[in-house]
Amino acid sequence: MSKDVILDVRNLKVDIPVSAGMLHPVRGISFSVARGETLCIVGESGCGKSLTSLALMGLLPKTATRTADKLDFLGQDIRDLKERQMAALRGVNMAMIFQEPMTSLNPAYTIGNQLIEVYRRHIDPGKAEARERAIFLLEKVGISAAASRLSQYPHQLSGGLRQRVMIAMALMCGPDVIIADEPTTALDVTIQAQILHLLADLQKEFQMGMILITHDLGIVARVADKVQVMYAGSTVEEGPCQAVFDSPLHPYTSGLLRCIPVPGKTQRGSRLGSVPGIVPNLVGDLHGCMFRNRCDHAEAACEALAGDATQLSDGHAFTCRMTPDEAAQAARQTAREVA
Amino acid sequence: MTAALETVDVSCVFQVNQGFMKGSKPLRAVNGVSLKIPKGQVVGLVGESGCGKSTMASILLGLQEPTSGEVLYSGESAGSFDGKDIARRIQPIFQDPYSSLNPTKSIHSIVSLPLRIHNVGDPADWDRKVYDILDLVGLPRRVAQSYPSQLSGGQRQRVAIARALIMRPEVVICDEPTSALDVSVQSQILNLLQDLRQELGLTYLLISHNLAVVEHMADRVAVMYLGRIVEEADADTLFRDPRHPYTKALLGSVLTPDPSLGVPDTHLGTVFPNPIDPPLGCSFHPRCSACMDICSAQTPMPVTEGDHMTECHLYAPQEAVAV
Ligand SMILES: Nc1ncnc2c1ncn2[C@@H]1O[C@H](COP(=O)(O)OP(=O)(O)O)[C@@H](O)[C@H]1O
Ligand SMILES: Nc1ncnc2c1ncn2[C@@H]1O[C@H](COP(=O)(O)OP(=O)(O)O)[C@@H](O)[C@H]1O
Ligand SMILES: [Mg+2]
Ligand SMILES: [Mg+2]
Numbered sequence: 001m002s003k004d005v006i007l008d009v010r011n012l013k014v015d016i017p018v019s020a021g022m023l024h025p026v027r028g029i030s031f032s033v034a035r036g037e038t039l040c041i042v043g044e045s046g047c048g049k050s051l052t053s054l055a056l057m058g059l060l061p062k063t064a065t066r067t068a069d070k071l072d073f074l075g076q077d078i079r080d081l082k083e084r085q086m087a088a089l090r091g092v093n094m095a096m097i098f099q100e101p102m103t104s105l106n107p108a109y110t111i112g113n114q115l116i117e118v119y120r121r122h123i124d125p126g127k128a129e130a131r132e133r134a135i136f137l138l139e140k141v142g143i144s145a146a147a148s149r150l151s152q153y154p155h156q157l158s159g160g161l162r163q164r165v166m167i168a169m170a171l172m173c174g175p176d177v178i179i180a181d182e183p184t185t186a187l188d189v190t191i192q193a194q195i196l197h198l199l200a201d202l203q204k205e206f207q208m209g210m211i212l213i214t215h216d217l218g219i220v221a222r223v224a225d226k227v228q229v230m231y232a233g234s235t236v237e238e239g240p241c242q243a244v245f246d247s248p249l250h251p252y253t254s255g256l257l258r259c260i261p262v263p264g265k266t267q268r269g270s271r272l273g274s275v276p277g278i279v280p281n282l283v284g285d286l287h288g289c290m291f292r293n294r295c296d297h298a299e300a301a302c303e304a305l306a307g308d309a310t311q312l313s314d315g316h317a318f319t320c321r322m323t324p325d326e327a328a329q330a331a332r333q334t335a336r337e338v339a
Numbered sequence: 340m341t342a343a344l345e346t347v348d349v350s351c352v353f354q355v356n357q358g359f360m361k362g363s364k365p366l367r368a369v370n371g372v373s374l375k376i377p378k379g380q381v382v383g384l385v386g387e388s389g390c391g392k393s394t395m396a397s398i399l400l401g402l403q404e405p406t407s408g409e410v411l412y413s414g415e416s417a418g419s420f421d422g423k424d425i426a427r428r429i430q431p432i433f434q435d436p437y438s439s440l441n442p443t444k445s446i447h448s449i450v451s452l453p454l455r456i457h458n459v460g461d462p463a464d465w466d467r468k469v470y471d472i473l474d475l476v477g478l479p480r481r482v483a484q485s486y487p488s489q490l491s492g493g494q495r496q497r498v499a500i501a502r503a504l505i506m507r508p509e510v511v512i513c514d515e516p517t518s519a520l521d522v523s524v525q526s527q528i529l530n531l532l533q534d535l536r537q538e539l540g541l542t543y544l545l546i547s548h549n550l551a552v553v554e555h556m557a558d559r560v561a562v563m564y565l566g567r568i569v570e571e572a573d574a575d576t577l578f579r580d581p582r583h584p585y586t587k588a589l590l591g592s593v594l595t596p597d598p599s600l601g602v603p604d605t606h607l608g609t610v611f612p613n614p615i616d617p618p619l620g621c622s623f624h625p626r627c628s629a630c631m632d633i634c635s636a637q638t639p640m641p642v643t644e645g646d647h648m649t650e651c652h653l654y655a656p657q658e659a660v661a662v
């Protein structure tokens with residue numbers, strides 16, 4: 001594996017005991033992120049995206065158990081790190097951006113206090129240097145009159161500006177990887193485009209790895225280098241962004257793509273595709289393909305399907321009983337039926 | 340042709356508290372809007388959050404008294420109707436299927452409430468009406484005995500649609516009807532709304548921040564900015580030939596799933612107007628990439644070509660610019 005891989009995850013699982021038994025919300029996820037690379041994890045609500053990111057950061061709910069065959073960050077196995085060591089990693093090397101900026105901004109302190117505190121605690125206790133960096137980063141994230149913003153409180157800013165402040169805060173200690181969980185979901189489309197533009201620029205400039213979690217395939221197509229499509233706790237398809245969008249193979253991926261109206265492509269008023277049915281319950285013993293109860297191409301074999309992915313040459317892989325040719329054929333057929 | 344629903348120069352001003360001892364200031368949530376919703380059409384209303392879309396919805400539903408201006412129902416002034424009359428003609432579907440359904444009531448009770456309020460027909464018929472409408476929106480009849488918490492988001496939104504349609508209204512105001520839903524569910528709800536429109540001859544006002552959804556569904560589109568409609572045209576024209584710089588920025592922000600494109604630069608800047616203290620002249624000028632001297636000095640007048648309206652100095656007739 002090339003040496004600029006920052007984060008390498010193999011067979012990550014999360015289990016949470018619930019009243020009905022053991023919930024398996026993340027069931028064997030593998031991926032890697034290199035410096036300067038953006039991985040998008042995409043899937044519908046409840047598929048385990050947020051728990052995957054929390055598992056990486058060591059921030060799972062107390063009752064949850066995490067297992068993995070490999071969890072290497074900057075070449076170090078972080079599976080058995082103490083909470084104090086994880087906290088140090090999170091402070092400096094792994095930064096997190098959430099959907100709701102107020103989850104990471106404290107309403108009681110000024111923006112300046114919060115930005116400066118992170119830096120002084122983790123990097124250098126000198127106040128002047130921290131302040132300088134805060135102003136530098138606020139300007140970087142496109143906030144005008146940065147110096148005067150330091151004395152403002154989070155509630156005095158609009159949602160878009162708060163999101164920018166949170167990004168500045170995430171960058172204070174020069175992280176190696178940014179994990180952004182639905183960072184623009186609560187924002188207007190205009191502000192969303194601005195924030196994503198900004199994130200992509202900063203990521204290139206600082207050569208960070210980025211894991212961007214979203215339910216929005218439009219965002220994925222525009223920002224991802226690599227895509228990981230999740231369904232019911234596992235990866236159903238992954239690969240280079242272009243390959244996954246140009247020739248989706250898993251019926252879930254192609255089904256999702258048929259659901260979204262695309263201006264200029266989908267005929268106005270035509271029927272949109274759909275993925276009928278609902279997500280299965282992930283409590284207890286699970287086997288076979290979890291998508292089979294919603295899949296047009298399901299057969300008896302799907303009930304016994306092992307979780308092994310079929311690999312294509314370019315890193316594109318999908319987990320399905322169908323061969324790549326059959327899957328491509330099936331995806332084209334869905335496309336025709338909708339059109 | 341008279342519109343099913345129309346506003347004439349409607350404004351809505353809220354007094355907003357400025358904090359302890361600071362008194363209150365007026366906020367023009369809707370500022371002189373004239374909008375026609377022709378019978379049988381889908382009119383899309385788009386714009387960023389806070390621009391006044393939901394306030395427009397409340398005014399049209401008769402839930403919010405406009406500060407000035409008039410609402411016309413099939414050409415008749417709202418003054419001649421009471422709340423129940425309006426509710427028979429116009430029904431809402433809101434964004435959040437979680438908070439808009441009473442959690443303590445069964446689906447049957449939620450869907451049949453309008454029948455009980457309006458006391459229409461024979462109560463013995465109400466059960467049948469409930470089941471008919473559940474069939475129509477694609478819900479199994481057994482959900483009648485369920486409670487909202489036992490349903491998925493998509494099912495709840497179908498309940499909200501059933502509740503809105505049981506009185507067979509003429510107009511449905513859909514305020515972000517799919518924004519809280521996953522895409523696979525969104526497409527089912529959009530398909531359902533299309534089917535119902537054809538089957539029942541419905542008229543929709545579709546409020547959405549998702550322009551791809553609006554372009555898919557709407558016949559006409561109105562773009563709103565800080566309480567004003569700044570551009571309005573039939574959907575084809577608006578999406579093919581957007582004129583207002585704000586409309587262009589909105590359309591440019593739509594992220595279609597095209598991996599050969601990156602994230603667009605919207606050229607919008609980061610200055611956000613304060614609705615209590617809106618910018619002078621054109622209220623969009625501080626964010627506008629095509630801003631001219633006149634834009635901060637003079638409020639633009641609506642300019643109409645065919646039935647394409649734009650409120651922007653770029654399109655003002657020459658003599659007006661010379662002023
Ligand atoms: N603390 C928890 N206890 C029990 N179940 C949980 C907990 N957190 C999340 N879940 C469940 O795990 C699944 C995955 O959750 P999450 O990772 O938040 O999904 P996503 O971010 O993809 O929407 C969901 O079904 C959710 O209800
Ligand atoms: N009841 C109210 N009191 C005071 N201000 C309000 C009230 N309702 C809405 N507003 C303000 O009016 C403006 C328009 O709000 P709204 O119609 O909800 O916008 P949208 O639906 O487009 O997001 C916003 O600035 C909002 O804060
Ligand atoms: Mg989540
Ligand atoms: Mg609203």
